Amino acid sequence: MSDEPISEACAPESTGYLRLFKIREFRAVFLAYAFSLLGIVVSEVALTVLVYGLTGSPLLSALTFALGMLPYLVGGALLSGIADRYPPRRVLVACDVLCAGCAALMALPATPVFGLLALRCAIAVVSPVFNGTRMATLTDILGDGDLFVLGRSLLRIVSQSSVLVGFGLGGVLLTVVPPRGALLITMCTFVASALLLRYGTKRRPARGSDGSALMKYSLSGARQVLGDRRIRALLLLLWAPPMFMVAPEALAAPYADEIGVGVAGVGLLMCALPVGTIAGELYAGSALSATTRARIVLPLASLTLLPLTVYAVTPGLLPAMLALALAGAGSAYTLGLDRWFVDAVPEALRGRAMTVHTAGLMTIQGVGMALAGLAAEFFAVSTVVTAAGVLGTVCCAALAAEVRATRRHRTTGGEPVGVRERATELRDGADHHVTGG
Numbered sequence: 039m040s041d042e043p044i045s046e047a048c049a050p051e052s053t054g055y056l057r058l059f060k061i062r063e064f065r066a067v068f069l070a071y072a073f074s075l076l077g078i079v080v081s082e083v084a085l086t087v088l089v090y091g092l093t094g095s096p097l098l099s100a101l102t103f104a105l106g107m108l109p110y111l112v113g114g115a116l117l118s119g120i121a122d123r124y125p126p127r128r129v130l131v132a133c134d135v136l137c138a139g140c141a142a143l144m145a146l147p148a149t150p151v152f153g154l155l156a157l158r159c160a161i162a163v164v165s166p167v168f169n170g171t172r173m174a175t176l177t178d179i180l181g182d183g184d185l186f187v188l189g190r191s192l193l194r195i196v197s198q199s200s201v202l203v204g205f206g207l208g209g210v211l212l213t214v215v216p217p218r219g220a221l222l223i224t225m226c227t228f229v230a231s232a233l234l235l236r237y238g239t240k241r242r243p244a245r246g247s248d249g250s251a252l253m254k255y256s257l258s259g260a261r262q263v264l265g266d267r268r269i270r271a272l273l274l275l276l277w278a279p280p281m282f283m284v285a286p287e288a289l290a291a292p293y294a295d296e297i298g299v300g301v302a303g304v305g306l307l308m309c310a311l312p313v314g315t316i317a318g319e320l321y322a323g324s325a326l327s328a329t330t331r332a333r334i335v336l337p338l339a340s341l342t343l344l345p346l347t348v349y350a351v352t353p354g355l356l357p358a359m360l361a362l363a364l365a366g367a368g369s370a371y372t373l374g375l376d377r378w379f380v381d382a383v384p385e386a387l388r389g390r391a392m393t394v395h396t397a398g399l400m401t402i403q404g405v406g407m408a409l410a411g412l413a414a415e416f417f418a419v420s421t422v423v424t425a426a427g428v429l430g431t432v433c434c435a436a437l438a439a440e441v442r443a444t445r446r447h448r449t450t451g452g453e454p455v456g457v458r459e460r461a462t463e464l465r466d467g468a469d470h471h472v473t474g475g
Contacts, residue, residue, distance in 0.1 A: 054324035055192055063179045064189060066238025067172065070231040071193055074134065074168075075200050077227030078161075080211060080220050081141060085158060088217035092151050109162040114170070114397020117163070119256035121171040121389025122245040127235060130175065133168035134232035137161050141225035145218045166400070170393025177388060178242055182380045184328045190376050191323045198312040198319075246386040259390030263383070268444040272379045273395060275437040276372065279342050281402045282430030283369075285410035286346065286362055286423045287311060293419040299355045310359040314366025322370035328377070335374035336438040342368025343434060346427025352420040365427075378441075 058064050089098050120129055140157040143149055149157070173190065180186040211220055250258070264270050286293070287308055294303040322331055345364040348357060383391040406426075413422045 055188055055320075057185060058180070058189055058192060061179065061185075063239045064176075066234045067176065067179065068192070068196075070130075070134075070234040070238070071172070072196060073227040073234070074137075074231040075197060077137070077141070077224040077231070079200055079207075080227070081144070081158075081161075081224040084212065084217040084220035084224070085144070085154060087212055088221075089151055089154060091217070098151065098155075109159050110166050110397045110400040113163040114166040114393050114401075115260055116253050116256055117167050118170060118259055118390040118393035118397070119252050120167050121174060121393050122259065122386065123252065123255060124244050125242060126171050126175045126178070126244075126389070127239050127241050129171045130168060130235045130239075131232045133164050133171075134228045134235065136164055137168075138225045138228035138232065141221050141228060145221040145225065147218065166393050166397040169396040170391075171389055173392035173396070174245070174389040175239070175242075177380060179239070182377075184377070186380060187328070187331070187373050187377045188323050191319050191373050194372070195316050195319050198315050201312045202309055245389055256390065259387055260394050262387055263391045263394050266382070268382050269379070269391065271437060271440040271444050272375060272382060273398065275339055275434065275441055276375055276379065276395065277398055277402045278433050278437055279339065279369065279371075279430065280399060281406035282343050282346075282426040282433075283311065283365060284403050284406040285426035286349070286358075288407040288410045289414055289419045289422060292414060293358070293423070294355075296419050297352065297354060297358075303355050306355065306359060307362065310362035311366040314363030315369045316366075317363070318367030318370035319373065321367075322373050328374075331370075331374040332377065333374075335371050335378070336442060338368050338371035339375070340431065340435040340438045342371060343427050343430035346430070347424050349420045349423040349427065352418075 058068075089095075140161050144154055144157050176189050177186050180189045211223070215223070263273070290307040291304050294300065294307060297303070299306075322334075326334075342365055345361040345368075348361040353361065379391075379395070380388075410422055410426065413425070417425075
């Protein structure tokens, strides 16, 4: 079977996500992602248990999770140039091998707690480079049209599903093997990912380099990404809803206590948002045309946080779960926005732009969690979540207006953005009609 992307028009028997699995390289990327995600989930659970067992400190145990998020900003800002400067397959395989080596060192009985935390930090620094390179590689494999949007969506669905089942499976695993043994499993998953990417994807040249030092090249890319009004507006609209949406998740335990539903209620509250997200993305990706997904981006992004305002009346468990599921379903706006983002970013900048996107998304969610926790020290949880819904809706509406305004500006190629996007939407709509939608 050919490695080349399969166009929608060439696959009349397949619609939605099924088209993706006809492409051999995407199958390799998908399986590699599943393996690496499994490794990350297992390592987080195992490290938390291991560090707590060695120190008896809840603070250090919790720090293992924080160290999985905080270094994203460093890696995204200072190392993003790797994604464009070197051949993408080499970068992906090297990142997996490095992560496998870190996991192997963690599994050694002689590795102290400080070493465990440092190695966890090293994996987190590498992660944005790996994720950004993989996102950019998807455009090489799937093109920058509707197949790319569906591919990104499917990987997000897998990631959200891991929230629902991954940590439970990790806990079950630790009843069978010790934490350091689980870390050896993590090492194997990274090795499996590296092999899939090495032998399942084609070698492609680097996207470009200006010959400057890596750090300068990376920072220059970040400045270009954030300095472009159109790209900046799209990035902020991709980041803003998740920043506010983490508030009810971060405060699920105190809210369950506030309404008196106990520990079981905490789990249900934390599951509601990812369930809604998965349902919304599956529906948008399989039932809506590319044209329709583009039309609903700005209205949906503006309203996705509005269901959180139901917390103003301190709802019980079921109404709160429904509100969270509705808010999660609104995340389907990202399918259309992903397409606009790829269209706006020059190909030579794509790897760095994707890395900045990944790093910013993780960092801003961490900031959102911290701010929600801080606010909950002074106000009731229901008040904090309501405020997140109100402020988030105002911010998203303002950003949606900015995204709409930037359509009038010209791209680097000299073609008006609005015209370019409309032509793309019409083309995809035609392709979708041919395949039966």
